[in-house]
Amino acid sequence: MTTSPEAPLRAALDHALDYLRSLDSAPVGATKSLADLRAALAKPLAETGVDPVQVIDDLVADTAGGLAGSVGGRFFGWVIGGSLPVALAADWLTATWDQNAGAYATSPAAAVAEDVAGTWLKELLGLPATASFAVTTGSQTAHVIGLAAARNFVLGAEGWDVEQRGLFGAPPIHLFTTGLRHITVDRAIRYLGFGLDSLQPLPVDETWRVTAATLDDALTTAPAGPKIVILQAGELSTGTFDSFSELIDIAHQHHAWVHIDGAFGLWAAASPRYRHLMTGAERADSWVTDGHKWLNVPYDCGFALVAHPDAHRNAIGYSASYLPSGTEMRDPKDWNIEMSRRARGFAPYAAIRQLGRAGVAALVDDCCRHASDLVLGIGDLPTVETLYAPTINQGLVRFLDPKPGATDADHDCRTDAVIAAIVASGEALFGGTTWQGKRAMRVSVSNWRTTDEDIDRTIAAVQKALGTA
Ligand SMILES: *Cc1c(COP(=O)(O)O)cnc(C)c1O
Numbered sequence: 001m002t003t004s005p006e007a008p009l010r011a012a013l014d015h016a017l018d019y020l021r022s023l024d025s026a027p028v029g030a031t032k033s034l035a036d037l038r039a040a041l042a043k044p045l046a047e048t049g050v051d052p053v054q055v056i057d058d059l060v061a062d063t064a065g066g067l068a069g070s071v072g073g074r075f076f077g078w079v080i081g082g083s084l085p086v087a088l089a090a091d092w093l094t095a096t097w098d099q100n101a102g103a104y105a106t107s108p109a110a111a112v113a114e115d116v117a118g119t120w121l122k123e124l125l126g127l128p129a130t131a132s133f134a135v136t137t138g139s140q141t142a143h144v145i146g147l148a149a150a151r152n153f154v155l156g157a158e159g160w161d162v163e164q165r166g167l168f169g170a171p172p173i174h175l176f177t178t179g180l181r182h183i184t185v186d187r188a189i190r191y192l193g194f195g196l197d198s199l200q201p202l203p204v205d206e207t208w209r210v211t212a213a214t215l216d217d218a219l220t221t222a223p224a225g226p227k228i229v230i231l232q233a234g235e236l237s238t239g240t241f242d243s244f245s246e247l248i249d250i251a252h253q254h255h256a257w258v259h260i261d262g263a264f265g266l267w268a269a270a271s272p273r274y275r276h277l278m279t280g281a282e283r284a285d286s287w288v289t290d291g292h293k294w295l296n297v298p299y300d301c302g303f304a305l306v307a308h309p310d311a312h313r314n315a316i317g318y319s320a321s322y323l324p325s326g327t328e329m330r331d332p333k334d335w336n337i338e339m340s341r342r343a344r345g346f347a348p349y350a351a352i353r354q355l356g357r358a359g360v361a362a363l364v365d366d367c368c369r370h371a372s373d374l375v376l377g378i379g380d381l382p383t384v385e386t387l388y389a390p391t392i393n394q395g396l397v398r399f400l401d402p403k404p405g406a407t408d409a410d411h412d413c414r415t416d417a418v419i420a421a422i423v424a425s426g427e428a429l430f431g432g433t434t435w436q437g438k439r440a441m442r443v444s445v446s447n448w449r450t451t452d453e454d455i456d457r458t459i460a461a462v463q464k465a466l467g468t469a
Helices: 007-021 034-041 052-063 085-097 108-125 139-156 181-189 212-221 245-254 267-272 309-316 346-379 409-424 453-467
Strands: 132-136 174-178 199-202 226-230 255-261 285-288 302-306 384-388 395-398 431-435 438-444
Touching: 007 052, 034 431, 052 139, 052 267, 108 132, 108 267, 108 285, 108 302, 132 139, 132 309, 139 255, 139 285, 139 302, 139 384, 139 431, 181 285, 181 309, 199 309, 212 245, 212 302, 226 346, 267 346, 285 309, 302 309, 302 409, 346 384, 346 395, 346 438, 395 409, 409 431, 409 438, 409 453, 438 453
Parallel strands: 174 199, 174 226, 226 255, 255 285
Antiparallel strands: 132 302, 285 302, 384 395, 395 438, 431 438
């Protein structure tokens, strides 16, 4: 094969730019069926190879219609951010440089860029400068890191070295959180060997939050021993924040570790307008957040932050004779779960550097304003019930069946049918959920690319779907 090594790269750049240019006109959701995608992609394993440019051209042709348009401005499903061009560019370089960012020794520049990105992140989010951190694949792995540090710390306080002795025979750990927690919390609890039975669900009040009295009561009546409280900055469907000041005081009075899930909500702290929602959160013991959601860094990028670096390092770090380490530099291997790993720090470094404090605040504020405009605009249409008007960037609406005597089950069907009609139109994408026993449409805005026109165009698409569903 005589193709130049640059040829597939040039082809990819052209395809990438074409893709980004197509966002305004292409359908937002995937349009191809599973069978179509299999038929296109499942080629027989070639005996002899294929020209690399052909491979890239085919990859683009064969995935077309099967990609979610989450990079574009009218994708409001789940909580999925887009990617800032600067972060995408840094990500291209990350792949080009192909660093193993596992240790300082294997990529000094990756280690330092990551160190700086983490320092900026703590400044932006108002977290203690002394907190340790890891740049992770997302909040799922960040939960594992934060809760592993918690496990080390709360058992250490009981005189039990969990890293050496394991969990068998250890004092049982009691975890407290609400039923509105994200499912990744449960998985982290399983991975770490706590067992789901160690989790005591806390009831919430009518604003979906744990009250001080509830937490105090739960901690007071729990058996003596190590405790972990998991709070939320940004509940999945409503974006609700727990009352950190009160709850963290109570938890600490009971010597419990406080872990905050702020996959997207932690970013509220970067905006003077929304910062009040995070008051007191800086006194928690560990936090998780994502770069790939609200910071608009390409997948995958998240952060675990820990107020007790020794517990973090003891739980996660390692040393090996063939990997020199020093005390002067921050070494990713002391804080991250992986050994070999992508240099995930370059993309958030680039995003934060371009935006600065004001730019990150504007990104947060714009998403919140767009979420509010979207929910209010949709809520004004006939037969729409607003279930939750956004406090930040998340809201919920429901579509009512207009027929006389319609039941909740009819409204549920209608809601799913309207969501499907919007998605089928290709104009916008939303997901459904069951909220407090009712089917609802989630409205989530986390993309830098969303404009006022996108919001108007989406409201028009919803109006049209109400007529066709
Ligand atoms: C998305 C999300 C997570 C999981 O984050 P990943 O980056 O997907 O691992 C955890 N908690 C909340 C509240 C989330 O929105």
